[in-house]
Amino acid sequence: MKSDELVHDFFSRVVVIINQTKIFGEDISEKKIVEFFLRSLLYKFDHIIVAIEKSKDMSIYTQNELVGTLLTHEE
Template sequence: MATTNQTSSIPVPIFKGENYDFWSVKMKTFFRSQDLWDIIEEGFTIPEDTSTLTTAQKKELKENKQKDSRALFVLQQAVDDTIFPRIIGATSAKQAWNTIQEEFQGSDEVRNIKLHSLRREFELLRMKESETIKDYYSRIKEIVSQMRAYGENILDKKIVEKILISIPQKYDAIA
């Protein structure tokens, strides 16, 4: 996910099939900054008979089509060539987004299982004797970041408690 493409002058993160949750947060922010998120989240419908539309409705429809095309283009650019075939047939940005989301985010049950696994990993985490506090803190923050990406609200107080409880005895003077 380290690679980027340029859209306008803003780099777009490339999704390679890993770290979907982080990629999706970045993409949502990007789409909001470009005023495109509503078209992805809600989509839009094209009426069968456009002849009955008012001038204002026709203008709105045209704007929605343009926004959808821009958003679809960005999504196509924001996925690796190995992911692109999954959305090649998408005719709207909403359809492409939902396709990627369904495959890589997983169902609520899968997300709950992943979150449960991360909670367990956090609770069982202990600092190794040979590890620096900085490295241990980095390991904790990585797990906490993943938990937060899955919607867990973990307070900094709990992180500090975790560090103080799980560091080796040689640090007892500071704990």
């Protein structure tokens, strides 16, 4: 994630890459996508990441839920 990038813009950019990867036959689980997003966020989201990891079941947490949570905190 770039320092001046909004969550929505970052999410859109990554979804394009994920879709391209799927076109080439790579099967990427929802869990891996969520983990990638969490690792790629800026340090200013660290406290939100910790809260999400402690309060959510990461095995069933979706990328859409994650982005919704991040957009809420970004505002």
